[in-house]
Amino acid sequence: MTTTAPLEVSRRRRAVRVALWVALAVAVAAVLAWYTTRPPALPTSPATPQATTPVGVPVYVGMFAARHDFARTLTVDGVKVEATANTEVDVAPLLCRGGAFTATSDPEAFCSELVDPEGQRLTPGDSLVVEVTGQLPAVVVIDRVRVGYQDGIRAGTQPAGVAHAVVRVLGR
Incomplete structure (x- = not known):
């Protein structure tokens, strides 16, 4: 007799996915902050x-x-x-x-x-x-x-x- 375990998403994979999303959000925020604080020079x-x-x-x-x-x-x-x-x-x-x-x-x-x-x-x-x-x-x-x-x-x-x-x- 074989028993099967319920399907589970590894907590490790989920943590990696969350970390990637957080890194992406931080990168987008950094680029936006850089862009908004560096307008072209005035003549x-x-x-x-x-x-x-x-x-x-x-x-x-x-x-x-x-x-x-x-x-x-x-x-x-x-x-x-x-x-x-x-x-x-x-x-x-x-x-x-x-x-x-x-x-x-x-x-x-x-x-x-x-x-x-x-x-x-x-x-x-x-x-x-x-x-x-x-x-x-x-x-x-x-x-x-x-x-x-x-x-x-x-x-x-x-x-x-x-x-x-x-x-x-x-x-x-």
Whole structure:
């Protein structure tokens, strides 16, 4: 007389199968994490725009232009601006909608709207500018801006635009 044992799947095979699925899930998660945190670099330029303004009068300097061939739409999380000056000055990033310029004291002539960039969408034809105002004569050197943004499911903080800008605030 022969007895037959019930059919069983080996626990060892099941453990190997589960381990393979876990390894596959970890690999997919790692590739997805890598992809979402490494968007393509933003354009940079070796240019150095220069501007001059009298004490107390703001001047606006273009730092990054999303030209019409810029095929991305970015949601701006923030713009970091670092400036060095020989006296205290106010420096603030702004988003110029629908325009770009090198330097001006009248941005409304170039921009349909000038707004705080945080939380805004940067689309082709827009630009990032800095507003510089000094209450005393000064020389201001503004480093390349760093833009924190989201581009679809991708996100990053990257340098963008001109290498640096120089603003001279003149006494009256």
